[in-house]
Amino acid sequence: MSAAAYLIGMNLFPTSPLERTTLSAAAFERLISNIVQGKWKAGEQIPTERVLCQQLGIARNSLREALKAMELLGMVDSRVGEGTFVCPRSEFLSRPLLWAFTGANQHELKNLLEARAMIEADLASMAASRATVPELRVIKGAVSLMERQIAAGEPVLESDLAFHQAVGEAAHNEVLANSALLLRNMLKYWIHLKLMAPHICVHALERHTEIYEAIRKRDVHVARELMQEHLDETAVQITQLTSGRSASPKNHGKKTARKRPPRSKPA
């Protein structure tokens, strides 16, 4: 069909109105179809920019516009000196939800906290009906770890987050679980602040234990209610914290575990 001809640069035919888009848009669609059709699988490296633009018969700048859009969408990951690699599908399925959060600033902290409570309550109920035995063990492991850390007087932020993450994964819905993960990452700083108070830690641990029990007993309704209450409480605690101080956190947006460690850090 004429998309190929068009991309090659042959304008022999009066361009059909359907295909008369920009070169980068056409390239974008072609590149995507390579992934969707399974020619380029997750984790694989795709041809280099110079090869690709030669194959498509377009300039490198035009190709890069398409490639950059795919990277922003979370479909591929480009690394200088290495190449461009296809991301797992779950990455770009949930990435767009991130744009719903980008507009949120500290003025919308309340909305973020509420959104987190809602989504994690959903996840808890789903986990109650779907968690496998190994997944239950992981959840319980996070609870136990937090217990030990409190006893030892260690910081509990990571085990707190690990609990919620384990529940999310047990819900077997990557889109929602990733959304919750992103929200937690955005709220990490405030969650950290909240957990500074020891009595709050203990209370959170109690809640986690109750939630775990509800999930283990497959009690969908109670699991949801408990998670909702727990995170509503958390929201109240955090808003109380911030009302006193002029919170202006730095960027604690951390990327979620890439296999590749950050090599060098520019100042």
Add this chain to the structure above:
Amino acid sequence: MSAAAYLIGMNLFPTSPLERTTLSAAAFERLISNIVQGKWKAGEQIPTERVLCQQLGIARNSLREALKAMELLGMVDSRVGEGTFVCPRSEFLSRPLLWAFTGANQHELKNLLEARAMIEADLASMAASRATVPELRVIKGAVSLMERQIAAGEPVLESDLAFHQAVGEAAHNEVLANSALLLRNMLKYWIHLKLMAPHICVHALERHTEIYEAIRKRDVHVARELMQEHLDETAVQITQLTSGRSASPKNHGKKTARKRPPRSKPA
């Protein structure tokens, strides 16, 4: 590095120097926040490329990569000789994902449908407790419009989506409402397919009416339950639809592609 790390929590302050990642990713984030935060409204023209790249202190090609990504995602529309304009938010992500999902994959579609059902059920319950009288009127307006369109035999996709959007806005949580909007856009194609059957339209209208009534009566629980049921039904209808047909509404390119040149590959 990918844009994820960046978008999370990095946009708290629109400081002048663009932070460290790729310049185009930084520009992308900055441009998006201009739209999401309402500085650039739908339909408006944004500054020209030359002005923008001067404001951001980057070259035109770098800016174009960001701008083009936004265009490919349906956030803005660039027209030669005229300028670049902001698209209505309902356009976000409604274009490219068509391509991404026509390649089947039931499992991921199921996750998206489920995520939508969960979040919109949350929104319905929130709307039941928070909707103002004018917002109730907007919801009812969407119901009435759908009713008239069915009677007239017109397509109902827009009024269907408008109903859900109105409920989302009445929930008074932008983060969740935007999430639902994005999910609906990603699923737009299938919602459209589903609504082709007349009896399904009528049934959907009945559901919408019930949901509206529950919200109007401030019945938080019933509103949630009804919305959940409605979207669970929708999910079933859509999965039935896709199981029967091998969706390929567009012609996917099938040009022969060369293998990339030999180069050692990571696992």
Add this chain to the structure above:
DNA sequence: ACGTATTTGTTCGTATGTATC
């Protein structure tokens, strides 16, 4: 440990087609 080649990131200059007045 070092140097070279490869690959993406970024910039500039320039030409072209289109829309508006």
Add this chain to the structure above:
DNA sequence: GGATACATACGAACAAATACG
């Protein structure tokens, strides 16, 4: 028609990060 403003597109070049021998 002419003038201006704008996006589209190409090509060349250098920088920076990484991989490979």
